[in-house]
Amino acid sequence: MATCDVCGNRYDKAFQVIRGDRTGTFDSFECAIQAFAPQCPHCGCRVIGHGVEDDGSVYCCAHCARESGVQGLADRTD
Structure with a gap:
């Protein structure tokens, strides 16, 4: 299980967002939006x-x- 970079939740359906040279792991689009x-x-x-x-x-x-x-x-x- 991966851990969300924003909220710290460990989630089996976490995903990564890659933008340029920056990568983040998130448990929801809400957290991805907050980060990116x-x-x-x-x-x-x-x-x-x-x-x-x-x-x-x-x-x-x-x-x-x-x-x-x-x-x-x-x-x-x-």
Whole structure:
């Protein structure tokens, strides 16, 4: 049995996520998200969708980017 890197649970159905040179072992997608998903610098939520990016920062939405002083980003074009 493998041990989750986030919560420490030993689980027979644990899985690994590999991103670049980083590998993690997890017992749930929730733990994998906590370990790998970027955190919005404005509201603190984990960005598990596309989000929006500016100058290396990933925001969960254009609203949070605007609140942080970023201009010109939109969640949709229509």
